[in-house]
Amino acid sequence: MTGIWNAFIDMFDTATIATIVAGAAPLLFAAMGETISEKAGVINLSVDGSMMLAALAGFVAAFETGSVWLGFPAAAAVGMLVALVVAFGSIKLSLNQVAVGFVLFALCTQLSRFLGSSYVGRLPEAVPAWDVPLLESIPFFGRVLFQQNLMVYLSILTVIATYVYMYRTRKGLELQGIGERPEAAHARGIPVNRLRYFYTALGGALIGIGGAAFTLDVKLGWSDRPTLNFGWIVLAIVIFGGWHPIRVAIGVLLFGALQAYALNLIPEFPSLSQVLPSIPFPLMILALVIVNWKALLRWLDRYPWLRAILRSDPPTAIGTRFEVN
């Protein structure tokens, strides 16, 4: 089985790593969006659908105007709109977040198929490649990080910005507070529900941009359900990443690496060519099972370092409502 090993080694090829980084952009945007939303306490379960609808919106806006850069704001607006519906339903009407999210997932998926049917196969202008001057010539890192396009750079910056905002600013600390213990945040004069609307909307916008990064960059053009199941993976990766932006980003890259590895394995198992690309999906969920498995974690307590790596504690007030009085 040297082929399996070789396929693994091949993944560490500079070009392959560069591809993984490039391919991770959409998921990085969406995963940061979901992280922000859940950190504030609101689960946006509609990601798989809203990302797809936003992907369509971005594609159509770019295709019709001829400018790829108009695609992203359009996608962000659609993602934000769906997220606001989730927020309104759960905060104002006290509907079950999961139920609203699930129905919106189904609706958005079908809506994108319906509205996008006449665009299947059309190609918009793609996000142009742009090497960062000077930095591109750094060995290895230049190729991997600085010979990409603007959306890839932006996706990496989004991760860094999310991290810095969340852990290094006063506002970010408040964001964590409203998802952790809203009554304590309220006691400190922080407007919990207003901020929840805001961060859910912001998260939705990023999810939308992630969708557009598929149709305008990674998987250029519109096809039937182009982002199928990636939204669910985003939800899983956020848990796997323990709601920490950097760890979530690592999860996204890991998922990308798994995908690349699966593709590398195809020559080895030609008969599995149809199955292998979809293997990372169940694997990612299984990883989630591991970080969630309380019995396993209790056992891991004997190995604190391993426990620290696998620890994934949700924001305490996630999915719950907060009412004044």
Next chain:
Amino acid sequence: MSLELLDIHKHFGPVRANDGITITVETGSLHGLLGENGAGKSTLMKVLSGFHSADSGRIVLDGREIKLASPDDAIEAGIGMLHQDPLVFLPFSVIDNFVLGSPGGWRLDRTQAEDELAELCERYGFNIDPDTPARLLTVGERQQLEILRLLWLGARVLILDEPTTGISADQRAKLFVTLKALAEEGMSVIFVSHKLEEVADLCERVTVMTRGKVVGEAEMPVPPERLVQMMFGQAVEIHGKDPVPLGDSHLRLSDVRMSSGLLSEEPVSLEVAAGEVIGLAGMEGSGQDAFLRICAGMRSPSHGTVHVAGRDLSNKHYREFLASGVKYLPAGRLEEGLIEGLTITEHFVLAGEDRRFFVNWDAARQTAVDQIDHFTIKGTDESTAESLSGGNQQRLLLAMLPPSLKLLLMEHPTRGLDIESADWVWEQLLARREEGTSIVFASADLDELLRYSDRILVFFSGRVFGELDSSQTTVDDIGMLIGGRRIHGAAS
């Protein structure tokens, strides 16, 4: 800073939590607010810290009337509140808790905040590591953190709600030193407590509240007996209940230790005979609930054995206890007892003896109708649990009890009930007792404890602080013990 609360009213539905409260707190004074659970102290303090808005009344701070619509307004006005369970973010570090919610722009300068925290720590003799996650702090340290934070935000009125629950004696001593120092610096401190000794130790003035009203005010020192009298009213005449011959041992705890954050390691032994009624006194969270849960088999003691009717049930599953005739009715009737959305009939089916696969609804409805009638529940067989009033929920719970019981464990059997329902509940319970059921109940109502118990265990800070024979005890005695004061002749 002087603070005046003038004629504050706050109602929740029919409940008058605050019914025309007027209190004046002088600048730089330590003001005690004393009262039983449910006296309305917490509501008043929530009004003062902007959590609730009062229905009517005025709050005057240094001669200027202020409006408190949110906690933000209270902080702005310089009123800081320390909650009984300090409202800190457990996974966050001390320093993050310290700065969270402080005014300022986006920039978060942890280094500067750490310096300022260290300075405050030094000034008040606290020792808190800024990088520790708050969940690793003791409750006392969390309080210290909150006090420092409120000082840092510029609080000039400091409210402490039952701050000594769950902290060690050392920490309490330190807290008192700090509070006295703060008062010297001109801080107005409102100390909410039910502990007589502490109020006597600390406060210069005390206001006593009962049932939403101020019932007394006094300059300290006053004899504790007077405070007890103000809190609990005149000593009640204990009318003897019919003695019931005690039977076999229904519950025996030997050397039971309850390992829990709050509870001490002191072992408890107790034997309850058939037909005996044991009252558990003590303020909320003093360990009674953990004790009851051990008796019910819902948690295992870390040490010792539990026998029910002669059978060793230590470390046995809860359902074994249930099968042995133990039944536990916790305080949260809709949280742990009844099921929202299910009808009275369905509740009787769930509680009934009939274990057949298909439910005989006609019979079940008949049972429900009979029981509703027998237990005078205000509702129909189709009423859902949540649509019943508190009293009727309690009636339903009692009606659902199996016919023969060895041991009945209850938390606050009559809390929130009107007098008529409360009397009725006890009528039922005493009837059970005559059938040989042993009853162990926790209550905050001293009158109830004295009137119905044979013996009373007083809990204080997570341990059994005293055991009293209720026929030779007065309200004052229990009040003292609950407040943590030893009395002559009380064995522990």
Next chain:
Amino acid sequence: MKSFRLERVFLPTAVVVVSAVGLLLAAGTNGVEPLKLIVEGSIGWPPFESGSSPKVGDTVMVWVPIALASAGLIVTFNAGMWNIGIEGQIIMGAIFAAFVAREVSASRPILILLTIVAGAVGGLLWGLLVGVLRTAGGVNEIFGGLGLDFVAASITTYLIIDPWRRAGVASTSGTDPFPDAALLPSLGGTRFSPLAVAIALLAIVGVWVLFRGTLYGLKLKAVGRNRPSAFLMGIPTNRYLLGAFMICGALAGIAGTSQATGFHYRLIPAISGGYGFLAILVVLLARFRAFWVVPISFFFAMIAVGSSQLQLRLDVNSALGGVLQGVLVLAAMFGLGWSAYRIRQRIAAAGEEPG
């Protein structure tokens, strides 16, 4: 409570109707035309006209899995669980049924019975797995279920392109058709299988009886609504949760059998048809009431089958049907949520007044 009738019934209904009509108008149709086409494409126009029987057969055989899955979901929802793993349970049922259909030779009635039992077992095991992850592992059932959905889908694809591939053809389109003896018996020239319909109806009646007339169902409800109270009453809560997942899985598995041996007659990659997720929408719209599942899932099956006509006749993409389903459920949910919100407001306002 009578005074709230306006809010409770009229408002949600109005929201649903206005949204649905608005959607169809916005889609560039005249509003009525697509509905008529959906009816025509699924049960014929006028309904059940002569010659419509193949369509009706298809619609009914789409209704069967949706109804079965919905019946199962009522059980898990009542136990307080979100069984997103329903898709995987349908798929596993289909795989198990396919295995029996391909590998077992027996007389026809026995073979058919075996495919149904195998489907139920496959779904049950897959459902049980979600339940074990939840009760023993503390893994949220949404993600455990979703993961198992992916796993089941991968297994299907693998079986189709490798061990069960069609002789001589490398194809992902599906396995060879099953032998005739394994197929659900159907009325001549259509897919309509009275046996499948009977099982689906039986399942719905069974679930209705479960929650209407049995102690087991009542205890499940108690567990779903308040686990601490149920536990205090002596109900073994974890065992009941597992039971709910097993019942739901078994019914979903039979839905898988119906898909494999009653509709496609072979194993194909997307064997579940997405009917598991669709059933979640059905149950949300039916508000967990068993008998409402019958008409709603039939309506959804009509939309699923009939919307292909939209493409052919109106040049409107057939996904409009799916959009319509989503809009109906969302509108109902928000309509009801809004009216509940208004009722709460009014009660709160009334509570403030003295007396």
